[in-house]
Amino acid sequence: MPERTAPRLLYLAFYYPPSRASGVFRAYATAEHFVRSGWDVTVMAAPHRFFTDVVKSSDEALEARIDPRITVERPPMDYFSWETDVRRFGRFRGNAPVAARRWYLWKQRRVFPERYLSWATASVRRARRLHRRERFDLTIATGNPFASFAAAWALRRLARIPYIVDYRDAWTLDQFANADMFPPDHPAWKWERRVLRSAEHSIHVNEAMREWHAERYPFAADRMRVVLNGWDPEFFDPAAAQSRPAPEAGLRYGFIGTITHVQPIEEAVTAFRLLRAMPGRGDDVLKVFGHLGFFLNSRAQLRRELGLDEEEADPPVEYAGPVAKSRIGEAYADSDVLVLMTGGSRYVTTGKVFEYMATGKPILSIHESPCAAEDLLRDYPLWFRPESLDPARIAAAAAAAGDAARHPDERRTKEARAYGERFTRARSLEPLEAAARAIAEAGANGPKGAAA
Amino acid sequence: MNQDGDRVVIAVFKPGGMKRVVRYCRAALEAGWEVRVLLADGHCWAKRWKLPPGVEVVSLREAERAVPVPWLYTAAVERVPGGLLHRAARLPGPLGRPFGFAARAHRRVAGALRRRVFWRVYGWWRPRTLRRLAMRRTDRLGLASARRLIVADDAAVPFGWRAAGRFPELEVTTAFDAEALTASPTLEPAA
Numbered sequence: 001m002p003e004r005t006a007p008r009l010l011y012l013a014f015y016y017p018p019s020r021a022s023g024v025f026r027a028y029a030t031a032e033h034f035v036r037s038g039w040d041v042t043v044m045a046a047p048h049r050f051f052t053d054v055v056k057s058s059d060e061a062l063e064a065r066i067d068p069r070i071t072v073e074r075p076p077m078d079y080f081s082w083e084t085d086v087r088r089f090g091r092f093r094g095n096a097p098v099a100a101r102r103w104y105l106w107k108q109r110r111v112f113p114e115r116y117l118s119w120a121t122a123s124v125r126r127a128r129r130l131h132r133r134e135r136f137d138l139t140i141a142t143g144n145p146f147a148s149f150a151a152a153w154a155l156r157r158l159a160r161i162p163y164i165v166d167y168r169d170a171w172t173l174d175q176f177a178n179a180d181m182f183p184p185d186h187p188a189w190k191w192e193r194r195v196l197r198s199a200e201h202s203i204h205v206n207e208a209m210r211e212w213h214a215e216r217y218p219f220a221a222d223r224m225r226v227v228l229n230g231w232d233p234e235f236f237d238p239a240a241a242q243s244r245p246a247p248e249a250g251l252r253y254g255f256i257g258t259i260t261h262v263q264p265i266e267e268a269v270t271a272f273r274l275l276r277a278m279p280g281r282g283d284d285v286l287k288v289f290g291h292l293g294f295f296l297n298s299r300a301q302l303r304r305e306l307g308l309d310e311e312e313a314d315p316p317v318e319y320a321g322p323v324a325k326s327r328i329g330e331a332y333a334d335s336d337v338l339v340l341m342t343g344g345s346r347y348v349t350t351g352k353v354f355e356y357m358a359t360g361k362p363i364l365s366i367h368e369s370p371c372a373a374e375d376l377l378r379d380y381p382l383w384f385r386p387e388s389l390d391p392a393r394i395a396a397a398a399a400a401a402g403d404a405a406r407h408p409d410e411r412r413t414k415e416a417r418a419y420g421e422r423f424t425r426a427r428s429l430e431p432l433e434a435a436a437r438a439i440a441e442a443g444a445n446g447p448k449g450a451a452a
Numbered sequence: 453m454n455q456d457g458d459r460v461v462i463a464v465f466k467p468g469g470m471k472r473v474v475r476y477c478r479a480a481l482e483a484g485w486e487v488r489v490l491l492a493d494g495h496c497w498a499k500r501w502k503l504p505p506g507v508e509v510v511s512l513r514e515a516e517r518a519v520p521v522p523w524l525y526t527a528a529v530e531r532v533p534g535g536l537l538h539r540a541a542r543l544p545g546p547l548g549r550p551f552g553f554a555a556r557a558h559r560r561v562a563g564a565l566r567r568r569v570f571w572r573v574y575g576w577w578r579p580r581t582l583r584r585l586a587m588r589r590t591d592r593l594g595l596a597s598a599r600r601l602i603v604a605d606d607a608a609v610p611f612g613w614r615a616a617g618r619f620p621e622l623e624v625t626t627a628f629d630a631e632a633l634t635a636s637p638t639l640e641p642a643a
Contacts, residue, residue: 084627086603086612094613097606098576300631 006040007440008134010127010161012141012148014116016045017066018058021294022258023168025351025425026229027142028062030166033429034436035067042071042130044123044151054082055294061324065234073130075122080104081115112150113187120147124154131159137440138200139163146171146188149195156198162439164432165195166203166227173212175347176262196220200439203227203432206372208346227432230425231354235325238417241332241359244408250283251402253364254335256328257352258291261298262343264389265305268366271394272316278399282314286339289320289331328355336405337362337384337398340377344368353377357420360413362401366394376423382416459598460485460633465492465512465582465607470501473604476628477507483633488593492516492582492607510592515585521577525570530562583610587618595619602628 011034013027035041051058066072081104083089093100111117127136139161141152149171152163172192174181182188196202196217202224204210214221245251253272259265272286292302303309306317323331332338338356342348344367353373356363357380365377365385377383382404386397404412460480464473473489480487481504491497492512503509517523537558540551586593586608595601595615600623603612609626616624 084625086601086609086624086626087616089609089613093609095580095610096576097579097609101606 017063077119116145116147120151142166240329270391274395360417463608
């Protein structure tokens with residue numbers, strides 16, 4: 001057998017390109033970072049059909065950018081809970097739908113409580129086959145879906161592959177309600193405990209998330225780390241985002257990202273109506289760059305909430321549509337003030353805040369407080385935060401941010417840009433890669449491996 | 453507005469989703485579709501849920517009542533003993549009183565048996581029974597020329613699955629997709 005030169009990583013990332021989910025860039029960047037750092041990377045991702053038929057949106061341009069050295073496997077899954085085309089039902093479900101549903105629910109109850117279970121089991125099967133050919137040194141599983149954590153755990157048991165779990169989102173914590181996601185007897189608790197007990201490390205996107213998990217699972221607290229998200233120089237050049245407001249035209253307040261129901265849309269729209277009623281601000285506009293919701297069926301309602309369907313002569317919100325990641329700089333250049341609108345939670349950072357800060361432009365926050373993004377924005381010199389979500393206060397903060405854009409202070413802008421440029425994705429991922437390498441070098445009988 | 457003649461058929465074998473069915477029927481009628489609903493309705497769902505006028509209802513109620521298993525069960529456990537006890541309860545004076553008590557007890561026990569035993573067993577078999585009955589009514593439902601068959605619940609799946617095999621052009625779905633009502637290719641003028 002030839003001598004191995006590169007450590008071998010199995011990366012379980014259901015939402016991997018061509019996914020358009022908000023967390024996909026973390027998964028994409030992690031795989032890219034590891035392959036550039038000399039790892040042999042195999043990714044287990046969702047089948048294409050999931051994006052074309054279930055989510056009904058995908059980003060083929062992002063998929064085309066995947067480093068060719070990365071092996072992407074797409075294990076099959078069953079679409080029981082998503083399938084609406086009766087022709088595609090199997091013989092069992094077509095003839096005995098009640099039994100088929102009970103069987104499906106039994107599996108969720110007794111095996112793993114998530115509808116991505118079939119993908120996880122198929123991933124384990126395929127990973128074991130690949131592992132027999134050439135062994136993996138480490139598994140990194142990213143959630144959601146958290147079935148990937150269970151798959152990593154199973155591979156540890158079956159093939160002695162050590163693993164790290166990366167919490168892109170919380171599993172058992174409702175990040176927006178700050179409450180438990182499941183009742184106390186739900187199997188998710190048992191699974192999370194089991195997964196964290198055997199994991200080499202668990203990775204969280206901010207300190208608040210790490211703290212919450214450390215409190216819940218003190219036995220694993222010393223193995224919990226924070227790996228922030230960051231901005232990707234591969235997709236975003238801060239220099240291309242620079243622009244000055246046109247002297248005679250209204251200011252453009254740009255929201256860049258995906259609009260969802262958790263954001264304070266109504267307050268934002270009302271605030272912009274109030275802003276435009278202020279003297280000299282009649283032409284200011286909130287420009288939305290991005291998708292309306294992650295799923296096709298949420299678009300119509302979000303359009304209504306943004307007032308895009310109203311027959312208004314001069315609406316306060318302008319929808320600029322989705323922007324390809326490769327052209328994101330143009331959206332930033334087309335904005336004078338950047339609007340950070342999120343659901344607001346001390347556990348949610350939002351990935352966009354890093355790009356926002358790298359531009360050095362004024363940032364207007366529209367979200368509940370506390371919000372994890374505030375920890376990062378606190379030291380950003382051009383941050384404008386209303387005291388509450390009262391539309392009048394938002395409008396006042398927007399006016400102040402607008403003034404900062406209209407009459408920029410070069411020193412503050414420079415400081416803001418320098419602060420934002422620190423948060424690149426690669427810099428965030430370096431400690432993770434170093435920790436992963438240490439585990440790979442220690443082998444399956446490494447520090448945690450022997451005990452699990 | 454949809455082109456005349458586009459027909460959607462909705463198969464509803466359980467009452468749980470009737471509100472959604474009514475909403476969809478209204479939207480489909482407004483969009484110019486012809487709507488036919490196939491109901492396995494034990495208790496006159498069409499009236500109870502106020503299906504909009506213009507919806508053609510095909511009911512399996514009588515046909516299902518005549519199916520041997522439920523017919524025999526209701527006859528043996530509910531109708532015959534219940535009828536006898538009720539008649540006996542009408543006997544004059546103190547003779548009828550214990551039968552009246554027995555008739556009420558029987559009604560309660562029969563109701564519990566129906567819910568806890570009969571439906572639990574028959575519920576497994578019912579989708580296939582209804583499939584057989586429904587497949588005999590495909591002409592009345594006009595499935596051969598329908599555009600879409602919506603299967604409203606699990607019990608209607610075997611019928612939908614069989615219909616999908618028999619009518620290759622028919623779209624058979626579980627989705628009540630209101631957007632698909634207007635996004636009909638027949639809306640586009642011929643080139």
